Amino acid sequence: MRAVSELQALQDERKKVDPQKAEAIEQFLVKLRSLGSGEAAFTFILDDASGNSFIENPNAPSPDPLLSLRFYERTYEQQAALGFLAEPTKESGDSSQDASTVEGNSGRPQRIPHGSVGAVAGPRAIAQGNSDEITAALCRYSAPEEVDTLPSTCAACATECVTRFFSTKIPHFREVIVMATSCDACGYRNSELKPGGEIPAKGKKTTLTVRNVKDLSRDVIKSDSAAVSVPELELELSSGTLGGIVTTVEGLIVKICEALERVHGFQLGDSTYEWKKKKWDGFTERLAKLLNLEEPWTLILDDALAASFIAPATNSLEDDKQLTIEEYERSWEQNEELGLNDMDTSSADMAYNTTSAS
DSSP states (O other), X not given: OHHHHHHHTTHHHHHHHOHHHHHHHHHHHHHXXXXXXXXXXXXXXXXXXXXXXXXXOTTTTSOOTTOOOOOOOOOHHHHHHTTOOOOOOOOTTOOSOOTTEEEOTTXXXXXXXXXXXXXXXXXXXXXXXXXXXXXXXXXTTOOOSOOEEEEEEOTTTOOEEEEEEEEEEOTTSOEEEEEEEEOTTTOOEEEEEEEOSSOOSSEEEEEEEEOSHHHHTOEEEEOTTEEEEEGGGXXXXXXXXXXXXEEEHHHHHHHHHHHHHXXXXXXXXXXXXXXXXXXXXXXXXXXXXXXXXXXXXXXXXEETTOOOEEOOSSSOGGGOTTEEEEEEOOOHHHHHHTTOTTOXXXXXXXXXXHHHHO
């Protein structure tokens, strides 16, 4: 409706200068008014390179089937427009061309990004967060034998930096790769946990019945492909929500609550509808009861890539009656969303088999 009012403001002048254009705009205004009044269905898209735009989910905390969210990697131009690039300064008298630049068609040097540029690299991992927290959690299982390094690119300023990584095995789970990146140019730091080995043939659904304080302290690895649900709260988070997290059961629930308050906190002001306040107050009360263990509740991690993990209370999964792990065949839609339907590994398989035979 704001677009309607802005276009309508200059219609009188357009009719005098260009009647044909004014008539076309008038017809367009009729369509806009029908959309604004809800008389016609339409698609509304917010494309924000900074990621700071938002559309309300009226069904929160339940998912909205009409609302979709997609992350993408920013281009070099978008990075520069947002002020995230910090080009290295050249020493005076150095006439050599920077290795990361080439001459373009216009004669001006064009920068070739060193590796991946953008903020999408984080959600590609199982989890990201504070390096000390991830190290403390993983060292309960095994210590790294060797730490390797590889050249990388800062996700904030796109300057060259170093990423350190090591591989370790978590019992009852799988091999994982821990990666830590720090940038000396801008101070950016990031830690990630990536799955190791091949993509599992089946998805995994992990169900935990929380009954005591020890259950709240269980380690949790939630990947960005995992969906989280708590039936007692009528809470469902689709895959991709919150990204990847290495935390505990209690920490996961607290992070979910903090994310909901951060996104919907502005709705709790004086102008908020009373029924919305009561809905969120009721949700907060039920959440507090769960964390206080006033009654048993259930945490479900459904991961199509089987990259999520809840630590068992004992050394044997069979002895942990509160933890249930169920494997299932992925649907065609799930494989399509994960990009597995179009993945062709025949060339790699042939090369691997040839190498193994020799």
